[in-house]
Amino acid sequence: MEELAARIARYVGRCIPDADEVEVKELERIHGGASRETYRLRVTFRQAGSSQQRRLILRRDPAGSLIETDRATEYRAYQAFYGTSVPVPEPLWLEESGEWLERPFFVMEEIQNCEASPAALLLPPYAEHLERIGEQKWRILGEIAAADPVALGLCTTSQLPAAESCWERELGHWEQVIDEDELCPQPIARGAIRWLRRNPPAAAAKLCVVHGDYRTGNFLVAADAEIRGILDWEMTHLGDPLEDLAWSINRIWCWARDDRVGGLLSRERAIAIWEEASGLRAEPAALRWWELFASVKASAIWISSGREISDAKSKDPVLAFTAWWLPNAQDRVTLETLGRFS
Amino acid sequence: MKPDVDRVLQLLSETLMFDLAPKLQDGYAQSTAQITAMLLTAATEEWDRGAQRRFDENAAIRALFREALGVVGKPALRSDLEASLKPSDANIRISALERENNELRRVLIRLHAHVEELEGEAARSLEDGIWAELLESTVRRKISIAPF
Numbered sequence: 001m002e003e004l005a006a007r008i009a010r011y012v013g014r015c016i017p018d019a020d021e022v023e024v025k026e027l028e029r030i031h032g033g034a035s036r037e038t039y040r041l042r043v044t045f046r047q048a049g050s051s052q053q054r055r056l057i058l059r060r061d062p063a064g065s066l067i068e069t070d071r072a073t074e075y076r077a078y079q080a081f082y083g084t085s086v087p088v089p090e091p092l093w094l095e096e097s098g099e100w101l102e103r104p105f106f107v108m109e110e111i112q113n114c115e116a117s118p119a120a121l122l123l124p125p126y127a128e129h130l131e132r133i134g135e136q137k138w139r140i141l142g143e144i145a146a147a148d149p150v151a152l153g154l155c156t157t158s159q160l161p162a163a164e165s166c167w168e169r170e171l172g173h174w175e176q177v178i179d180e181d182e183l184c185p186q187p188i189a190r191g192a193i194r195w196l197r198r199n200p201p202a203a204a205a206k207l208c209v210v211h212g213d214y215r216t217g218n219f220l221v222a223a224d225a226e227i228r229g230i231l232d233w234e235m236t237h238l239g240d241p242l243e244d245l246a247w248s249i250n251r252i253w254c255w256a257r258d259d260r261v262g263g264l265l266s267r268e269r270a271i272a273i274w275e276e277a278s279g280l281r282a283e284p285a286a287l288r289w290w291e292l293f294a295s296v297k298a299s300a301i302w303i304s305s306g307r308e309i310s311d312a313k314s315k316d317p318v319l320a321f322t323a324w325w326l327p328n329a330q331d332r333v334t335l336e337t338l339g340r341f342s
Numbered sequence: 343m344k345p346d347v348d349r350v351l352q353l354l355s356e357t358l359m360f361d362l363a364p365k366l367q368d369g370y371a372q373s374t375a376q377i378t379a380m381l382l383t384a385a386t387e388e389w390d391r392g393a394q395r396r397f398d399e400n401a402a403i404r405a406l407f408r409e410a411l412g413v414v415g416k417p418a419l420r421s422d423l424e425a426s427l428k429p430s431d432a433n434i435r436i437s438a439l440e441r442e443n444n445e446l447r448r449v450l451i452r453l454h455a456h457v458e459e460l461e462g463e464a465a466r467s468l469e470d471g472i473w474a475e476l477l478e479s480t481v482r483r484k485i486s487i488a489p490f
Contacts, residue, residue: 029370185447
């Protein structure tokens with residue numbers, strides 16, 4: 001860790017103008033998403049004769065991860081939403097070479113004194129505010145859906161996918177992940193994929209920024225129950241806003257082990273809040289399609305975690321735990337969504 | 343091996359979770375130790391049932407294949423169904439049962455896709471039977487710490 005701290009200090013010294021005596025302190029790795037190594041640190045320096053400090057989060061590409069994504073896309077999403085009604089940490093520096101820390105990484109300001117862990121949110125002081133947290137969660141998701149990706153600078157109009165076929169692109173992508181990474185046959189996921197292809201959804205009502213992993217566990221909540229930051233944009237892309245809504249209400253995230261989606265709100269309430277904030281309607285047949293798709297996508301991610309361990313690309317027990325803990329539960333969610341659970 | 347393997351795994355899990363993890367100063371190391379303890383808990387659960395659940399599932403899939411022979415007319419698929427009916431040998435190592443299970447489930451996927459395209463009551467009944475077996479397969483694999 002000492003060597004890593006020294007290397008980060010050299011990098012930060014280059015990024016902050018006129019900074020001297022840059023030191024990295026309290027560097028610690030945290031569980032901040034399995035797709036990148038995440039570190040929390042405090043950097044101290046002297047600037048214009050006075051002592052300064054900043055608390056930062058550094059996200060570095062790992063050797064192995066659940067999701068192979070472009071860190072620049074994730075970084076641009078933080079840039080696009082920073083300062084809007086969608087709370088995100090301030091993105092500071094993106095480094096795409098391996099020159100400084102062997103692998104690409106980016107740095108953000110730390111949003112302090114918050115909690116993200118779903119298990120912690122079910123305990124005091126958050127437990128009595130779950131409804132309020134849920135209301136914010138789906139209101140913010142509605143605001144992401146309402147945002148114009150062209151106006152945010154994330155794409156040009158010509159780069160938007162076709163509203164009629166964005167489902168096909170997403171399904172094809174995650175089916176390919178299963179094809180490449182499965183360690184054993186997946187009859188439930190394959191059955192779901194066939195159903196999805198036989199019953200395509202209506203065209204997207206609009207094309208928007210899809211967070212890609214919007215769930216309890218990927219946002220920061222302060223002790224006053226205010227959501228201060230939406231995190232983990234590594235799977236962000238442009239597409240149908242129902243994709244995010246469906247992902248957010250998947251039963252696999254029912255952390256309270258009851259019917260409250262995300263462990264926070266009733267499904268109906270979450271959808272109603274999202275509809276009001278987005279100005280869109282969650283048409284039931286299309287939402288059901290995206291809910292089943294969400295289970296296929298989740299299965300693909302859990303399958304990939306098993307592949308990483310099996311091929312010795314990663315030694316992270318979190319990936320082994322994911323591969324044992326979630327695929328069968330996800331299959332059961334798939335069966336429930338298909339109406340095949342009894 | 344005595345004490346039984348599942349008892350020892352349980353002991354290791356509890357030691358890691360309740361004795362060692364709380365003493366680790368580094369937060370990342372502590373949560374990694376806790377996750378490792380939970381993996382040991384899952385391994386404890388799987389230890390005793392691992393062979394039986396594969397044996398049961400392979401028999402259940404073969405029963406479906408026997409039923410399917412009365413429904414499926416496609417020669418290549420019929421041939422694969424017939425070839426899959428006989429258990430390969432008396433090897434009951436988990437790795438051998440798993441290989442057999444994988445082969446059976448590959449044929450099951452093809453059968454399932456084919457039956458979905460067929461019309462008639464017998465095809466629907468077989469399709470329902472396949473989905474019921476797939477649900478049962480998730481019950482066999484369920485671990486107590488799973489979220490659903």
